[in-house]
Amino acid sequence: MEINLKLRPAALDDVGKLFGLIQALAEYEKLAHAVTGSVEALQEHLFGSHPYVEAIIAEYDGETAGFALFFPNYSTFLTQPGIYLEDLFVLPKYRRQGIGKEILGYLAKLTVERGYGRLEWSVLDWNSDAITFYERMGAEVLPDWRICRVTGESLNKLSIFL
Template sequence: MSDFEIRAASVADVPDLIRLVQALAAYEKEPDAATATPDQFRDALFPAQGDPTAYALVGVREGAVVAMAIWFRSFSTWTGQAGIWLEDLFVEPDQRGHGLGKALLAHLAQLCVERGWTRLEWTVLDWNTPSIEFYRAHGARSLDDWSTFRVDGDALPQLAAMT
């Protein structure tokens, strides 16, 4: 029996999700990059109308939210099936070693299996050896032949202007 709970996030968890995202950004050496606001998270995760843009799970230990997994539904043109894109998984450093990260991943895998989705995917920074080892230990494989690309900042409106 574990000493924590994994559950779907609620609106009341938004401040904790923001706090954990900021902690993740600091861990990933980009503390100023996490600019999301509680209102943005509420709108994305718990919209007044329409479907959520993203979903979140939280890990609760001793009454406190100490871990999170934020994800959204993806789609593979190759398999014709949906999947999960794991945007962020984070466990507070002093809470690691209790199985929270594994439980979050397992919960996401269970969602995929239950819904007939074929993939659970994410990216990890090349220098983040502890996370890479953790993911590999749980059956993940690196797609070394693929590179992640992003258009953001000033490049986004510049590209948009090319229409």
């Protein structure tokens, strides 16, 4: 059975679809209330004068099936840049068809082609299906690391701390 899957860098006319996928991801993670951004901000951050992120669109039989959004990071221990995968999402009706595996493979190849030292991401601890999938793909889930985040008013307070 031939899979009609196409992975490609996001284009300017994909921004609306991409934002819709971000909203679908937030709903899946029960975090729809946390989406406070806009299509316009996403467009600026992907394609503006100073792009901050990159995205890949997955199309299955000509339909948008998923995406990955990522940006460069840096490892002081490796003294090499890397790719941080912020989000990988495949719409439920397209799951279990190898799309997530293909997206990770695409990003791994991109990481190697750029001469980067690692590809990394976070996964929610309750998402056992994703954890199992990532481990099958060769990822090491680091149990002793926790994400620290400062946003909103806490970020404002910290910015004037000193």
